[in-house]
Amino acid sequence: MDETNINWVLAIACLLAGIGIGALGYHLLNTSAGSTQRLRQRLAERERALAELKDGMGDSLERIARLAENLQRESRGLEQEAEEASRRLGTRTLRHQAMDAVSPNPAATGTEPATPRDYADGNRGTLSEDFGLKGDDTSPPPPRY
Secondary structure, eight states: OOHHHHHHHHHHHHHHHHHHHHHHHHHHHHHHHHHHHHHHHHHHHHHHHHHHHHHHHHHHHHHHHHHHHHHHHHHHHHHHHHHHHHHHHTOOOHHHHHHHHHSOOHHHHOOOOOOOOSSOSTTOSTTSTTTTOOSOOOSOOOOOO
16 A cells, blocks of 8 residues: 555544544533433423412412401400490400419408518518527538638
8 A cells, every 4th residue: 555545544543533532522511401401391390389388378378468467356346345345334354354263363352472582571580690400519510602
């Protein structure tokens, strides 16, 4: 063979090797791109699901607020009806009766509780030096530092 033919054969072989290496590199790099695309798709799906949950939660909280407002309105109406009925019948309201049953009026009992103090009566209180000691004087007093 001629020297120019060898150069052409070598050039064609290098071209084919370059094409093969390029195809292999593209294939290897494309698999990570595909996995990245799948991850992006999953992330988009999860964000959409999260947005739907947030919208649903907002609607649910609005409905709960409306129901609570309706309950408050109805309870106020019931209280007004009970007060009107008690005025007509001349009795005290249910709320006042329940409060009296739980804690009687201290003015009605006649005795008021004593004011709390931070000292004891007399000289033998819990702050005295010999509080809790036995009556025998055989033991020497504790040393003072």
